[in-house]
Amino acid sequence: xxxxxxxxxxxxxxxxxxxxxxxxxxxxxxxxxxxxxxxxxxxxxxxxxxxxxxxxxxxxxxxxxxxxxxxxxxxxxxxxxxxxxxxxxxxxxxxxxxxxxxxxxxxxxxxxxxxxxxxxxxx
Amino acid sequence: xxxxxxxxxxxxxxxxxxxxxxxxxxxxxxxxxxxxxxxxxxxxxxxxxxxxxxxxxxxxxxxxxxxxxxxxxxxxxxxxxxxxxxxxxxxxxxxxxxxxxxxxxxx
Numbered sequence: 001x002x003x004x005x006x007x008x009x010x011x012x013x014x015x016x017x018x019x020x021x022x023x024x025x026x027x028x029x030x031x032x033x034x035x036x037x038x039x040x041x042x043x044x045x046x047x048x049x050x051x052x053x054x055x056x057x058x059x060x061x062x063x064x065x066x067x068x069x070x071x072x073x074x075x076x077x078x079x080x081x082x083x084x085x086x087x088x089x090x091x092x093x094x095x096x097x098x099x100x101x102x103x104x105x106x107x108x109x110x111x112x113x114x115x116x117x118x119x120x121x122x123x
Numbered sequence: 124x125x126x127x128x129x130x131x132x133x134x135x136x137x138x139x140x141x142x143x144x145x146x147x148x149x150x151x152x153x154x155x156x157x158x159x160x161x162x163x164x165x166x167x168x169x170x171x172x173x174x175x176x177x178x179x180x181x182x183x184x185x186x187x188x189x190x191x192x193x194x195x196x197x198x199x200x201x202x203x204x205x206x207x208x209x210x211x212x213x214x215x216x217x218x219x220x221x222x223x224x225x226x227x228x229x230x
Contacts, residue, residue, distance in 0.1 A: 046159075046167065046210055048219035059217040062124070095166055101214065106173050108214030109157035113166035 002026045004096050004114035012090075012121050018083040022096030022114060023076075029054050030074045034099035036110060037070060037081045039092040047092075051099045052079055086121045093118050125149050125215050129222035135230040142198040144225045146211035151191045155214040158187055158196045161224075162207045170209075171196065201227070 008020035022035070029035060036051035050060035052070045060068050064083070072079040083090060094117055097110035126149040136142050146156065154174040159167035169178045171187035174194055184199045198205055206229055211222040 045224050046212075046221040048212075048221065062218065097166075100172070106154055108155045108219070109169050109172040109178075109212065110159075110167070111169050111172075111178065113168075116166050 002098060002112040004098070004112060006094060006096050006114045006117040008117060008119070010118060010120060012086055012119060013123050014087055014121055015085055018081070018086050018090060018094075018119055018121070020081045020094055020096075020117065020119070021078055022080070023078045024098075025077070027098075028074075029072060029077050029079065034101045035072065035079045036097050036099040038095045038097060038110065039090075040095070040116075041089075041092045049081065049083075049094075051101065088121050091119065091121045124218060125152060125213055125220055127211055127213050127220050127222040129209075129211055129225050131225060132223065133226045133228060135228045136201050137230045138201055138203060140201045140230075142201050142205075142227060144196045144209055144211075144227075146189075146194045146196070146222050148192045148194075148213055150215075152213045152215050154190050156187075156189070156194050157212045158185075159210045159212065160205075160207045161210065167210060198227075 003025045005023045012018045034051040034053050037049040050070050052058045052072050067084045069082040096114045098112040100107040128147045130145050156174045158171040161167040175187045186197045208224045208226045210224050
């Protein structure tokens, strides 16, 4: 069974960089798939942040692209998110998920999700 | 960018009701659409992928249809466990967007 677990600080100061890691178990990232980050502000809807392929190629939400970096560490079977210059608007539950994007099959969904971690931006 | 418009935003229904949620894309996305169910405090759960394919383990009372710009999620007979918020999600040219969500409430 594929499992994902987010970790990182729950409180980040404005203008600083938010850093989260997603540890994957039950599946080797090196075997394939994209791996993504999605966030949800309190009481609001879902926003895709970006995704990374096991090879390291990335694609990001254009509205966040200038502030986002997603990286992968296949030796630790984990991937990470960095979001710079955060403001209160970045306060949200951050989820990591397996991204099934595959042009061959026409799939584009997130099939396994972490439980989510709340990150609050406040001084 | 492609906008996804879900309707209704809130739906009141009773156990046993047939429920339909609609998602409209601002331009054609073929069948690049998924549906999720989310309960309070929990991560979203994938229900439908490729617009109409049922995810493994999801009850058959859930079904999806549509292509191009109009999509629907149908619950054939609403069960107590189905009261939740539902989101559609599209993919186009390396960009994903979610609908704003439809909350299914007990009538």
